[in-house]
Amino acid sequence: MSAQIITARWIVTGTDDDGQTRTLDDAALVHDAGAILAVGPADEIRQAYPQAQVTSYPRHLIMPGLVNAHHHIGLTPLQMGAPDSPLEHWFAARLAMRKIDPYLDTLYSAFEMIASGVTTVQHIQGWAVGNIDAVTGSAEEVLRAYDDIGMRVSYCYSVREQNRFVYEADEAFCNRLPPEVGRAMAAHLARVTMPFDDFMALFDRLMETRRSARARIQLAPANLHWMTDDGLLAMQEKSAAAGVPMHMHLLETAYQKEYAFRRTGTTAVRHLERLGLLGPHMTLGHGVWMTEEDVEICAGTGTCICHNCSSNLRLRSGVLPLMALVQRGMTVGLGIDEAGINDDRDMLQEMRMALNLHRFPGMDPADVPSPGQILRMATEHGARTTAFGAEIGRLEPGRRLDAVVFDYDRATYPYQDPDIAPADALIHRAKSKDVHQVIVEGEVILEDGRFIRIDRDAVLTRIAEALSQPRDEDEVNRHSLRDAVFPTVKAFYDGYLRKTADRTPFYKTSSRR
Structure with missing residues (x-):
């Protein structure tokens, strides 16, 4: 046995059902080969394991590693030439994005995630070019990048069968365009x-x-409009047989809500329920345009939701009715998606965005999220949406040791009143500079901004050199194609939404009269 003890000023083991963080003062945890054996008062842990090596963090707070529950690519679409647009236009804008090696691209965003305390990511890859051998090669490069840097990944590849560009058949859309x-x-x-x-x-x-x-594989039916019912049923069967979860984009925009009604005569959630796809194994990414009945269905089936707060704002998709989900006891993870509000993958910033966006007018504190509820979304609940499930997300015996060590004094300098719970103070104030260490499977992979396994500067230099080259023929052609198809894409969605559709909001944030 090679048990090791970590002591700290505070250890946050997780969040209780009432949204309060469970914090131990002058605490310690002991682990062996990445497995947590015990957590408790530091003196008791030292006495119980007298031979264990001790690492002390006297001015630090340790909390469970953060989970980015919805992620796609490395360099952001904005960096690669696609400005923010409404989602349905954004797909057209992305035609002109530059190409980048998937290994380097994955490392780029992994640097940003880890620096802000992310230990696990739900990586949803898609749009790789070529046949199955080429796509397999791309997927393996993504997985190799996470393995090399030491991060935990729950990987899936988005399955798209149809309607790849707009909400109609590919052939029908191509026929709308000039022949060439x-x-x-x-x-x-x-x-x-x-x-x-x-x-x-x-x-x-x-x-x-x-x-x-540190890698798990799961399934991802991309979205209702991208999938046939037969395909959805086949993936459900595969999920059950392999014992893996699924992650599916759904109801990101009002246009997707309208598509579902046109196709099924009901809501997207009701349709998935009729097909038997809902349950704790299914995570719905975004879910912004769920009806109240949809929320009840998801709550009743134990279906998980991933809240992609920044993405929904940047792409004008809307605002998830978060508190309607939280008040029903639903599992809600937190994802940064393509990029956060600062065009990066800063999970600390994303947590604050989610904390503050849902503070709609009123006086009852139960109507708005607490820091502890946001922390639970970014840790335990996010973990439940991945293939790792309850193995991670809390610092408790039997779970894996994935943790973030914050320099509390540095984060709160020059003063923080002790009336504020230390975890709450960090959720409001901590930045990447305050992350002292990031630990995955008991291994330190980041210390004071330095990545232990990978030379960050060398990777960024390789990316800069690759993208400094002129666009190749394929990139030039896609750039021209974007400009050629954009007017037709815009015209397709003109008048798409029914004028009679009820869009009564969950939140009332302003008054016209």
């Missing part, structure tokens, strides 16, 4: 299209070849 542009668009879509059976074979390959204990 339509042919170019069809050729582009063909390059990012795989048969459904190949998507399932990709999952099987990755399950068979995964080598790192």
Whole structure:
């Protein structure tokens, strides 16, 4: 046995059901090979394990590692040439994005996530070019990047069967375009299209070849408009057989709500319930445009939701009715999606965004999220949306040791009144500079801004050199294609929403009269 003890001024083991953080003063935890054996008062832990090596953090607060429960790419769309737009236009804008090696790209965002305390990420890859061998190679490079840097990843590849560009069949959209542009668009879509059976074979390959204990593979039906009912049912069967969860974008925008009604005559959530897809194994990413009945259905089935706060604001998608979910005891994770409000992957900032966005007018504190509830979203609940489940997310015996060590004195200098709970103070104030260490599976992978396994500057230099080169022929063609198809995309959505649709909000944040 090679038990090791960590002592700290405070250890936050997690959040209680009432939204209060559970914090131990002058505490310690003992772990062995990444498994937490015990947590409690420092003196008691030292006495129980007298031979264990002790590492002390006298001015620090330790909390569970943060979980980014919804992530896609490394360099942001804005960095790569796609300005923020309404989501349905944004897909067209992204046609002109530069290409980057998936290994380097993954490391780029991993640097940002880890620096802000993220130990686990739900990585949802998509739009890789080529056949199954090419897509498998891209997926393996993503997984290799996380393995090399030491981060925990729950990986899935978005399955898209149809309607890849707008909310109608690919062929129908291409027919809307001038003939030459339509042919170019069809050729582009063909390059990012795989048969459904190949998507399932990709999952099987990755399950068979995964080598790192810090990586898990799961499934991702991309969205209702991207999937047929037969495809959804096949993925549900695969999920049950393999014992893995699924993560599905749903109801990100009002246009997706309208698409679901046109296709099914009901809501997207009700349709998924009828197909038997809902349950604790399913996470719905975004969920902004759920109806009150949808929320009740998700709560009743134990379906998880991932709140992508910054993304919803940046792309004009709307605001998730978070408190309607929290008050029903639902599992809600927190994701940064393509990029946070500062065009980066700062989970501390994302937590504050979610904490403050939902502070709508009123006096009852139960109507708005508490710092502890936000912490639970970013740790335990986020973990439940991944394939790691209850193995992580809290600092308790039997769980894996993924943790963030904050320099509390540095974060609160020159003063912090002790009436404020220390975890609450950090959720309001901590920044990446205050992260002293990030620990995954008992291993320190970041210390005072220095990545232990990877030379960050060398990776950024390689990215800068690659993107300093002129656009290649494919990039030039996609840049031109974006400009050619954009007017048709905009025209497609003109008048798409029914004038009679009820959009009564959950939150009332202003008054016209």
